[in-house]
Amino acid sequence: MAVSGGFTPKVLLAVLNFARPAVLDEHYRREYSSLMATEQKKRKLTDEELRECAALNAIYKAKKKELGVTQEKIAIEGLKATTQSAASHYLTGKNALNMEAARVFARYLKVRIDEFSPRLHGEWVRKSAAAIGFDLSGAANVKETAQPYRDDKEYPLISWVAAGSWQEACDNFHPGDADTWLSSDIDAGECGYWLEVKGPSMQPVFTPGMRILVRAENFDLVSGKFYVARLESTGETTFKQYLRDGGASYLQPLNSAFPIIPITDDVRIIGRVVDVKMPASLL
Known part of the structure; x- marks a missing residue:
């Protein structure tokens, strides 16, 4: 696969690493981040993470026509990526969902996060509680923080x-x-x-x-x-x-x-x- 003037990803990575991303323009910084993520060795998703991706994909397929959304729109506008594949990788289970991606998909598909990821919804609730000084981890009752x-x-x-x-x-x-x-x-x-x-x-x-x-x-x-x-x-x-x-x-x-x-x-x-x-x- 050739990108940015015919360079292959590995060649472009070498050039960008040498040039240091801090001095690159916005286009190349984005491409650098995308390629770095692609080159990193991906861990195997857990069964729970695969179920989350499958549930999200089912919601996307059911609602995309009604809402007029596409993978490209979600990827570029919502995920701030350069290509449609950023959204596709979450939907197909190549990448595990994280909180930021889950919030983007929930916003574009007009659903709640727990409809496809109870795990991330629980994480979000705990962070929300911590924001006001409450600790919900490992306890059924809310404990006030000193x-x-x-x-x-x-x-x-x-x-x-x-x-x-x-x-x-x-x-x-x-x-x-x-x-x-x-x-x-x-x-x-x-x-x-x-x-x-x-x-x-x-x-x-x-x-x-x-x-x-x-x-x-x-x-x-x-x-x-x-x-x-x-x-x-x-x-x-x-x-x-x-x-x-x-x-x-x-x-x-x-x-x-x-x-x-x-x-x-x-x-x-x-x-x-x-x-x-x-x-x-x-x-």
């Missing part, structure tokens, strides 16, 4: 309806206006507040009754972290994981039975979750 000492501050427990317009109401809120105030050693700012988790959409990490502390101002958007958002068309306030992938942003429930919410002009992110408390019934 935090450095800070002076506690109390914040009000408010309703989900109130949270939708909290930034406007915060300055007029007084200690007697809330029945419950909860303390935290995490700084949630002057307008921080607690919400009580409702429903199963964020299980297994966040269960109904848990309280989440929200910073309502001066927060950054970080992929993988958790946020409260308002849907302007319905007035609904929701709590989800923020993810940015391939230039697109969306809100992801941890419970795969619930749909992903693409971030459009209808979605306004109104706070970042910075702390969490277990429900009293579990203590």
